[in-house]
Amino acid sequence: MMHMHPEAEERHVLTVTVDNEAGILAKIAGLFTARGYNIDSLTVADITDNHEVSRITIVTHGPPSQIDQIHAQLERLVPVHKVVDLTELGPHVARELALVKVAGVGEKRVEALRIADVFRARPVDTTTESFIFEMTGAPDKIDSFVALMRDLGLVEVGRTGIVAMARGPEEA
Amino acid sequence: MSEERSGANILVESLVRQGVEFVFGYPGGAVLPIYDALFGDERLRHILVRHEAGAGHAAEGYARSTGKPGVVLVTSGPGATNVVTAIADAFLDSIPLIVISGQVPTGLIGSDAFQEADTVGISRHCTKHNYLVKDPADLAAVVDEAFQIATTGRPGPVLIDIPKDVQIASAAWSDAPIQRRQRYAPRTAGSAQEIAQAVEMIAAAKAPVFYTGGGVINAGPRASELLRALQAKTGAPVTSTLMGLGAFPADHADWLGMLGMHGTYEANLAMNQSDLIICVGARFDDRVTGRLDAFAPNSKKIHIDIDRSSINKIVRVDLPIVGDCASVLDQILTEWGSRKGQDLTAWKARVDTWREKKSLSFPANADAIMPQLAIQRLYELTKDRDPVISTEVGQHQMWAAQHFPFFSPNKWLTSGGLGTMGYGLPAAIGAQCGNPDSLVIDIAGDASIQMNIQELGTATQYRLPVKVFILNNEWMGMVRQWQELTYESRFSNSYSDSLPDFVKLAEAYGWKGIRIEDESQLDAGIQAMIDHPGPVIVDCLVHKESNCFPMIPSGASHVDMILYGDNVAGTMDDEAKALV
Numbered sequence: 001m002m003h004m005h006p007e008a009e010e011r012h013v014l015t016v017t018v019d020n021e022a023g024i025l026a027k028i029a030g031l032f033t034a035r036g037y038n039i040d041s042l043t044v045a046d047i048t049d050n051h052e053v054s055r056i057t058i059v060t061h062g063p064p065s066q067i068d069q070i071h072a073q074l075e076r077l078v079p080v081h082k083v084v085d086l087t088e089l090g091p092h093v094a095r096e097l098a099l100v101k102v103a104g105v106g107e108k109r110v111e112a113l114r115i116a117d118v119f120r121a122r123p124v125d126t127t128t129e130s131f132i133f134e135m136t137g138a139p140d141k142i143d144s145f146v147a148l149m150r151d152l153g154l155v156e157v158g159r160t161g162i163v164a165m166a167r168g169p170e171e172a
Numbered sequence: 173m174s175e176e177r178s179g180a181n182i183l184v185e186s187l188v189r190q191g192v193e194f195v196f197g198y199p200g201g202a203v204l205p206i207y208d209a210l211f212g213d214e215r216l217r218h219i220l221v222r223h224e225a226g227a228g229h230a231a232e233g234y235a236r237s238t239g240k241p242g243v244v245l246v247t248s249g250p251g252a253t254n255v256v257t258a259i260a261d262a263f264l265d266s267i268p269l270i271v272i273s274g275q276v277p278t279g280l281i282g283s284d285a286f287q288e289a290d291t292v293g294i295s296r297h298c299t300k301h302n303y304l305v306k307d308p309a310d311l312a313a314v315v316d317e318a319f320q321i322a323t324t325g326r327p328g329p330v331l332i333d334i335p336k337d338v339q340i341a342s343a344a345w346s347d348a349p350i351q352r353r354q355r356y357a358p359r360t361a362g363s364a365q366e367i368a369q370a371v372e373m374i375a376a377a378k379a380p381v382f383y384t385g386g387g388v389i390n391a392g393p394r395a396s397e398l399l400r401a402l403q404a405k406t407g408a409p410v411t412s413t414l415m416g417l418g419a420f421p422a423d424h425a426d427w428l429g430m431l432g433m434h435g436t437y438e439a440n441l442a443m444n445q446s447d448l449i450i451c452v453g454a455r456f457d458d459r460v461t462g463r464l465d466a467f468a469p470n471s472k473k474i475h476i477d478i479d480r481s482s483i484n485k486i487v488r489v490d491l492p493i494v495g496d497c498a499s500v501l502d503q504i505l506t507e508w509g510s511r512k513g514q515d516l517t518a519w520k521a522r523v524d525t526w527r528e529k530k531s532l533s534f535p536a537n538a539d540a541i542m543p544q545l546a547i548q549r550l551y552e553l554t555k556d557r558d559p560v561i562s563t564e565v566g567q568h569q570m571w572a573a574q575h576f577p578f579f580s581p582n583k584w585l586t587s588g589g590l591g592t593m594g595y596g597l598p599a600a601i602g603a604q605c606g607n608p609d610s611l612v613i614d615i616a617g618d619a620s621i622q623m624n625i626q627e628l629g630t631a632t633q634y635r636l637p638v639k640v641f642i643l644n645n646e647w648m649g650m651v652r653q654w655q656e657l658t659y660e661s662r663f664s665n666s667y668s669d670s671l672p673d674f675v676k677l678a679e680a681y682g683w684k685g686i687r688i689e690d691e692s693q694l695d696a697g698i699q700a701m702i703d704h705p706g707p708v709i710v711d712c713l714v715h716k717e718s719n720c721f722p723m724i725p726s727g728a729s730h731v732d733m734i735l736y737g738d739n740v741a742g743t744m745d746d747e748a749k750a751l752v
């Protein structure tokens with residue numbers, strides 16, 4: 001009989017600055033599947049006026065040696081300018097945006113609105129029997145909000161995935 | 173001067189500008205404009221292969237034997253997919269290739285047009301970089317960057333996919349040098365601190381060993397010279413991976429032979445017992461390390477590699493140095509100065525006791541030619557010609573690595589990382605193109621040679637006098653060996669049934685065919701092969717059931733090698749079977 005031996009894992013947030021060229025997202029996503037790495041979340045958008053450079057934020061988990069490999073493998077790709085492991089680097093801000101649709105009337109509707117206020121989630125669409133709340137925050141805060149809405153008529157959730165940045169005045 | 177030219181023309185001019193001599197290719201609908209631009213152009217020699225895999229491997233053989241990038245030209249769809257194995261092969265062995273593929277016109281991309289394949293998508297993870305060129309105005313810059321990417325840093329294959337309309341449409345062409353985007357700039361030298369630390373570690377070592385690989389070959393002939401110079405200063409013994417053979421001369425007193433699964437006892441034991449491993453351009457591949465938790469348990473490790481992702485991938489090292497092997501060896505030599513290392517007498521005496529095992533020896537056989545003997549005779553009779561040797565994949569490949577000594581880089585062409593059967597014949601053809609005066613020999617197996625046998629026609633057409641020396645054991649010997657050792661000799665589908673008559677086959681293609689059936693014919697047969705001015709197949713019938721030893725069975729450590737004469741259980745537990 002043969003058994004598999006999993007290793008202890010860590011969660012890391014990486015930012016990757018890349019040339020905004022055709023196929024770059026497939027290249028990066030494909031690197032993860034081809035080498036058996038995990039993607040928990042991936043966001044991408046261009047960040048320069050001329051649309052030539054994009055910033056990709058990837059949340060991954062794996063054993064430390066694998067995280068190091070992911071870093072090195074990403075750096076090896078020609079269109080990749082820079083890879084920063086924010087988790088390794090130190091304190092950083094990680095934020096996510098969620099849209100949360102809740103339907104209900106009476107007590108539940110009032111309670112949903114009250115909790116949304118506590119979480120600083122804003123209603124961005126309102127009908128007499130539903131809300132869509134917009135919320136930004138750390139992912140675990142969004143998790144808690146969504147969990148509370150579950151009993152109050154949660155209909156659907158959309159999340160953007162994380163964007164993140166190192167704290168302090170310098171560019172990471 | 174600037175003028176309008178077609179995309180196809182710009183491509184050809186750009187290749188000429190890069191100093192390309194040979195293009196290995198095969199035409200088809202989606203590259204007709206490029207073939208038309210090549211027509212009558214004396215500056216590029218097009219070698220028409222018989223299958224696109226042959227073009228890819230020929231370009232690899234050309235690249236490895238000359239140190240220059242190999243260029244491939246294929247049509248869209250099946251042309252491109254046929255070359256994927258060679259691209260993957262070049263990717264794993266870090267061989268610089270430029271692969272140009274035709275594509276359906278831009279307006280038809282994504283419509284499942286005739287002979288459309290998503291070539292960029294298919295090749296994405298086996299190229300160092302790839303391009304889909306949508307504007308002929310981009311072509312010159314793309315070709316320029318492609319050559320830079322393929323040949324600098326860790327070399328590798330780069331693919332350029334060019335839709336047919338882009339080949340026909342015109343754009344401005346200028347002879348002026350191209351303004352390069354400065355986006356690819358690999359680190360090539362170590363930091364002063366790293367170099368100082370390396371020197372300190374080497375000088376302090378009582379049992380050091382150089383573990384060298386293909387990176388030394390890829391860094392150019394100077395890297396091999398610098399390796400020899402540093403070895404002379406430090407006195408440390410040297411072993412090499414399959415890919416690195418030739419960087420260090422095989423007749424040197426401190427040469428240990430190849431290491432790894434079929435390496436010598438002394439090389440593997442020296443690695444295991446060393447107190448310092450100086451890894452130069454090798455990557456701790458699973459064929460080299462054996463069981464990881466038992467790999468060189470008491471040694472410190474320095475790893476010099478141009479590719480940072482090779483470092484700490486498999487084995488954690490104490491001092492990583494990201495840089496080109498030649499540059500870093502040069503830095504270490506300068507820093508070393510007139511220093512003296514430790515006295516290595518005791519260490520070398522231990523190495524000598526391992527040498528006494530004579531791990532490459534093999535039993536004599538009165539009834540059949542031993543394959544190892546055939547290789548030894550091939551070496552003895554060709555050594556004054558300093559031949560270029562390619563191989564296929566299997567036992568014959570390992571026997572060649574063990575018994576054919578090399579003394580300089582770029583003479584040994586073998587598919588290491590991907591282990592591609594069918595590599596050797598086209599690689600020999602490519603090497604012969606780049607080295608017209610050299611004796612080029614493909615050491616082949618009876619099964620592998622059939623995988624790109626069609627390329628016999630290519631050699632005939634271009635009057636390339638390549639030699640194919642088949643160690644014919646009537647088996648996929650390496651598969652048979654693993655079945656004997658791990659599956660209690662249940663030889664499932666590994667017998668080479670219905671083999672062709674290789675002598676007649678040679679003759680059918682206009683080659684000379686020679687059969688060697690008995691040891692008494694061995695030397696004369698080899699000599700006749702060398703003396704014939706054209707291409708020759710030698711069908712050398714060897715002992716059928718010989719195994720390739722020494723061997724570290726999968727899941728075992730370096731100290732658990734099987735040598736000739738050892739009793740082998742013929743089975744393995746599932747953990748070991750699951751290893752590659």
Ligand SMILES: Cc1ncc(C[n+]2csc(CCOP(=O)(O)OP(=O)(O)O)c2C)c(N)n1
Pocket residue numbers: 564565566567568569591592593616617618619620621643645647648649650651
């Ligand atoms: C394309 C490809 N398919 C399958 C294999 C697996 N394989 C490795 S060695 C081998 C047998 C090779 O037989 P032969 O060429 O006769 O060489 P021998 O081992 O007998 O010397 C096979 C099938 C491979 N390496 N490449």
Ligand SMILES: [Mg+2]
Pocket residue numbers: 566617618619643644645646647648649668
């Ligand atoms: Mg065979």
